[in-house]
Amino acid sequence: MAPPGKPAVAVLGAGSWGTALAALIARHEHPTLLWGRDQAVADAVNAGGGNPRYLPGIDLPTALRATTSLAEALAGADLVLVVVPSHAFTDTLQALAPLRPAHAGVAWATKGFEPGSGRFLHEVAGEVLGPDVPLAVVTGPSFAKEVAAGMPTAVTVHGDDEGFAQSVADVLHGPAFRAYTGSDMRGAELGGAMKNVLAVATGVADGMGLGLNARAGLITRGLNEMLRLNIAIGGQPETLMGLAGLGDLVLTCTGDLSRNRRLGLALGRGQSLDDAVRGIGQVVESVQTADEVMRQADAHGVELPISSNVRDVLHGDITPAEGLARLLAREQKAEYAGKLIA
Ligand SMILES: NC(=O)C1=CN([C@@H]2O[C@H](COP(=O)(O)OP(=O)(O)OC[C@H]3O[C@@H](n4cnc5c(N)ncnc54)[C@H](OP(=O)(O)O)[C@@H]3O)[C@@H](O)[C@H]2O)C=CC1
Numbered sequence: 301m302a303p304p305g306k307p308a309v310a311v312l313g314a315g316s317w318g319t320a321l322a323a324l325i326a327r328h329e330h331p332t333l334l335w336g337r338d339q340a341v342a343d344a345v346n347a348g349g350g351n352p353r354y355l356p357g358i359d360l361p362t363a364l365r366a367t368t369s370l371a372e373a374l375a376g377a378d379l380v381l382v383v384v385p386s387h388a389f390t391d392t393l394q395a396l397a398p399l400r401p402a403h404a405g406v407a408w409a410t411k412g413f414e415p416g417s418g419r420f421l422h423e424v425a426g427e428v429l430g431p432d433v434p435l436a437v438v439t440g441p442s443f444a445k446e447v448a449a450g451m452p453t454a455v456t457v458h459g460d461d462e463g464f465a466q467s468v469a470d471v472l473h474g475p476a477f478r479a480y481t482g483s484d485m486r487g488a489e490l491g492g493a494m495k496n497v498l499a500v501a502t503g504v505a506d507g508m509g510l511g512l513n514a515r516a517g518l519i520t521r522g523l524n525e526m527l528r529l530n531i532a533i534g535g536q537p538e539t540l541m542g543l544a545g546l547g548d549l550v551l552t553c554t555g556d557l558s559r560n561r562r563l564g565l566a567l568g569r570g571q572s573l574d575d576a577v578r579g580i581g582q583v584v585e586s587v588q589t590a591d592e593v594m595r596q597a598d599a600h601g602v603e604l605p606i607s608s609n610v611r612d613v614l615h616g617d618i619t620p621a622e623g624l625a626r627l628l629a630r631e632q633k634a635e636y637a638g639k640l641i642a
């Protein structure tokens with residue numbers, strides 16, 4: 301039984317972000333159980349050895365427990381937080397659905413779309429869990445390593461049920477972690493997905509040594525792409541001017557802790573995609589998300605020059621230099637062509 305005011309949390313996904321969030325929540329004195337599929341990681345966490353595979357050198361709170369049994373993780377949960385990569389999201393939702401305690405809402409901190417279909421993750425969750433389960437997405441500028449080390453961070457929690465979004469924010473919010481709330485899951489998910497694709501673009505530019513002007517230009521025109529697609533998909537404009545959009549875009553495009561930025565850096569320096577992804581050794585969501593962003597853009601008739609060039613570079617259809625040449629050769633135009641704000 302969880303102490304009053306301290307709902308028990310099951311965190312599903314024992315990679316860098318799941319482990320960092322579980323550590324944060326355990327430090328806030330919530331009973332916290334971390335689920336992962338790797339017994340060695342669970343054993344290391346339970347033995348007080350941290351998560352050397354994903355967060356080397358970082359101490360985790362001793363109260364944090366880990367398991368490889370999904371049934372055990374979910375049995376006493378008041379709240380479920382899914383933190384697996386987007387390619388594992390649907391399977392994880394399907395696995396948790398029959399095991400979830402009836403009162404436990406489901407949140408996720410995964411960034412991306414369902415690969416292959418391009419569905420938003422809240423659409424997947426709604427379909428798998430049904431209309432009565434409260435849902436929320438946790439997103440914003442937040443490198444796992446910094447959160448795990450207790451460094452100050454701000455995120456946002458968007459949900460379809462105000463009370464549930466607030467309860468997720470309450471679990472996360474603490475002395476060094478600010479959690480804001482909102483009700484725009486669509487816009488919030490779009491921002492978290494698109495910033496990963498745009499981080500590849502700025503990484504490529506930096507890897508090619510194109511300079512700081514190019515980086516700032518790409519970030520700003522990238523934000524313009526986010527805002528235009530957001531209007532088309534029915535998100536709220538302010539969502540992408542906040543932590544879920546601009547905030548995460550700036551972090552990921554400029555911070556070398558970003559795996560998506562590092563992928564771009566490697567490609568810009570002439571490395572192959574396979575070598576770069578292997579070298580990073582963790583999930584690099586843009587590799588799949590670029591296709592799904594362009595699927596959304598094509599479905600809504602929105603032109604996204606930077607994102608589409610990233611997609612073509614990732615497919616090996618063009619080189620980074622060809623992508624740059626294409627962007628520079630585009631026609632001169634008004635800065636705000638089309639509506640950015642509905
Ligand atoms: N790291 C960060 O700073 C942040 C990450 N995110 C998002 O969080 C999500 C998770 O990323 P992150 O933790 O960083 O990734 P990591 O690469 O650090 O870890 C991935 C984790 O997912 C597990 N996994 C992979 N496939 C499956 C599967 N089919 N079923 C169950 N578990 C699986 C891996 O297990 P195994 O080791 O067994 O392969 C591993 O524990 C991504 O969408 C990412 O964009 C969001 C904000 C910040």
Ligand SMILES: O=C(CO)COP(=O)(O)O
Nearest residue numbers: 440441442443558559560
């Ligand atoms: O989402 C993140 C920070 O907010 C992590 O970015 P990367 O996946 O590029 O490392």
